[in-house]
Amino acid sequence: MMIGHQIKLPALAAIPRPLYVPVAAVMGLVVLAVSLTPVAEPFLARVLIFWAGVNLAYALMPYVRRGDIPLVAAWVVLLSELAPCFAGHLISPENVCADVLGVLMAAGPIYVARLRQIQQGDIRPAGRRATER
Numbered sequence: 001m002m003i004g005h006q007i008k009l010p011a012l013a014a015i016p017r018p019l020y021v022p023v024a025a026v027m028g029l030v031v032l033a034v035s036l037t038p039v040a041e042p043f044l045a046r047v048l049i050f051w052a053g054v055n056l057a058y059a060l061m062p063y064v065r066r067g068d069i070p071l072v073a074a075w076v077v078l079l080s081e082l083a084p085c086f087a088g089h090l091i092s093p094e095n096v097c098a099d100v101l102g103v104l105m106a107a108g109p110i111y112v113a114r115l116r117q118i119q120q121g122d123i124r125p126a127g128r129r130a131t132e133r
Contacts, residue, residue, distance in 0.1 A: 020061050027057060028076045035080040035099070043098045050077070050102025058110070066114070070107040077103065 015023055031053040040046050050073065057069045077099040081091045 014062050015060050017063060020064060023060060024057065024072060027053060027060075028072060032076055032080050032083070035076075036083055043094060046095060046098035047102040047105070050099050051106045052102075054103050054106035058106070066107075066110050070103055073103045073107075 031049060034040060034049055035046060040049055053076070054069060054073050057064075057073075061069070077096070080099060081096055085091065
């Protein structure tokens with residue numbers, strides 16, 4: 001049971017759904033490219049790059065399932081760590097930790113919010129998306 005009124009805010013920054021895949025691909029490539037530059041050498045810079053990328057994805061694509069964005073971000077993390085290997089460098093545990101921490105800092109609050117909804121009894125039937133037509 002919901003107390004109060006539902007407030008519907010338009011997704012001002014949201015992009016049309018048909019553009020989700022190309023925009024996500026460009027965002028992933030931009031985050032990957034920036035993570036391979038000297039700008040991303042400090043630990044905090046890498047954390048903030050991945051945090052900003054994931055938050056921007058959540059803001060621009062509000063209708064994507066909450067688990068899909070961290071999944072794609074994990075692939076970008078993997079690519080950002082494997083790309084230097086082609087130049088003969090080793091994978092840096094510090095960089096991996098920073099990248100993963102940035103993704104978790106952005107995605108974590110969304111999962112905490114859903115856990116709170118479940119604890120408050122907001123459990124919809126399995127076909128809950130069918131009612132959104």
